[in-house]
Amino acid sequence: MKKIEDFPRIPLAVLPTPIQKLENISRILGTNVYIKRDDMTGIGLGGNKVRKLEFLLADAKNKGAEIVFTTGGAQSNHAMLTAACCKKLSMTPILILKKRGVTDRKGNILLEYLMNTDVRFLDTDDSADVYREMDRVGQESGKVYYKIPTGGSNAIGALGYVNCVKEITEQTDIKFDYICCAEGSGGTHAGVALGAKLFMPDTRVIGLMVDTDPFEEITTNIMKDLAAMLELDLVPTVDDVHLKNVAGPGYAIPSPEGNEAIRMMAENEGLFLDPVYTGKAFGGLIQMAREGKFGPDDNILYLYSGGAGGLFAIDVNLD
Numbered sequence: 001m002k003k004i005e006d007f008p009r010i011p012l013a014v015l016p017t018p019i020q021k022l023e024n025i026s027r028i029l030g031t032n033v034y035i036k037r038d039d040m041t042g043i044g045l046g047g048n049k050v051r052k053l054e055f056l057l058a059d060a061k062n063k064g065a066e067i068v069f070t071t072g073g074a075q076s077n078h079a080m081l082t083a084a085c086c087k088k089l090s091m092t093p094i095l096i097l098k099k100r101g102v103t104d105r106k107g108n109i110l111l112e113y114l115m116n117t118d119v120r121f122l123d124t125d126d127s128a129d130v131y132r133e134m135d136r137v138g139q140e141s142g143k144v145y146y147k148i149p150t151g152g153s154n155a156i157g158a159l160g161y162v163n164c165v166k167e168i169t170e171q172t173d174i175k176f177d178y179i180c181c182a183e184g185s186g187g188t189h190a191g192v193a194l195g196a197k198l199f200m201p202d203t204r205v206i207g208l209m210v211d212t213d214p215f216e217e218i219t220t221n222i223m224k225d226l227a228a229m230l231e232l233d234l235v236p237t238v239d240d241v242h243l244k245n246v247a248g249p250g251y252a253i254p255s256p257e258g259n260e261a262i263r264m265m266a267e268n269e270g271l272f273l274d275p276v277y278t279g280k281a282f283g284g285l286i287q288m289a290r291e292g293k294f295g296p297d298d299n300i301l302y303l304y305s306g307g308a309g310g311l312f313a314i315d316v317n318l319d
């Protein structure tokens with residue numbers, strides 16, 4: 001078995017991120033809700049992608065890359081954080097974004113503009129077109145380039161979340177019955193679920209799906225790749241993957257449950273969830289609590305994965 005420390009990593013995040021109890025929301029929901037502050041990873045506006053980028057950009061550097069490509073929707077938090085981390089490491093980010101969502105200079109696009117980032121939109125929904133465009137631009141540059149997939153969701157990126165689970169066990173004695181996280185491209189959930197298998201075998205991990213991709217298969221595959229990369233004696237299966245669909249009317253379209261969660265968190269805890277990922281995911285947690293899934297003595301850890309940029313791009317109407 002390999003250790004996480006055996007893999008190249010560039011420290012970018014401020015770790016460990018705090019774990020806090022949401023006292024008011026715990027009272028409202030009748031269970032113990034804690035929050036892992038991965039919105040405070042310390043670069044850009046914080047967020048889950050920084051943990052992935054520590055491993056992905058180390059791999060890119062080791063391969064001699066000067067240019068780093070990535071992709072996502074127009075308001076991708078991952079793309080913005082890739083740009084921020086690359087700028088910090090003096091690498092050149094080029095974002096080839098799908099023309100999907102708010103493309104005006106708002107939210108993450110504004111932040112990319114502030115960082116003087118090369119952002120290009122491609123009018124396609126097919127990822128193959130995007131990766132072809134990356135190769136075309138990369139080859140034309142004559143430089144070594146590195147392609148990071150949507151959301152940084154491959155085994156190398158997901159290592160960041162295996163590491164996050166290890167971090168949780170080292171920072172607190174609280175035994176979490178559940179860890180809940182937003183799921184947009186699968187890497188965070190896969191890393192946490194594999195990390196839980198290794199370090200917290202009694203904890204159930206739930207991915208709250210904000211999109212309609214086949215996440216059972218996607219998450220299992222990333223977990224399998226992780227297990228192989230770490231040379232583990234186990235082969236993850238679909239039985240290790242627990243999901244709940246919270247996409248509502250569709251990806252990046254606010255849902256009533258997500259909006260209620262944004263209001264509940266802001267009004268009771270002074271924290272700001274976003275309409276695309278963390279609001280909908282927390283909305284799913286609220287729903288599970290109301291359905292009686294969690295007991296009064298259960299400890300639930302909500303992975304607050306950032307995403308504040310989206311709050312300033314998308315119209316959130318709570319009325």
Ligand SMILES: Cc1ncc(COP(=O)(O)O)c(C=O)c1O
Pocket residue numbers: 047048076077078151153182183184185186187188189277278305306307308
């Ligand atoms: C704020 C935020 N939370 C959660 C996620 C979901 O993480 P993952 O893409 O690893 O499934 C994303 C990205 O998709 C995100 O930007």
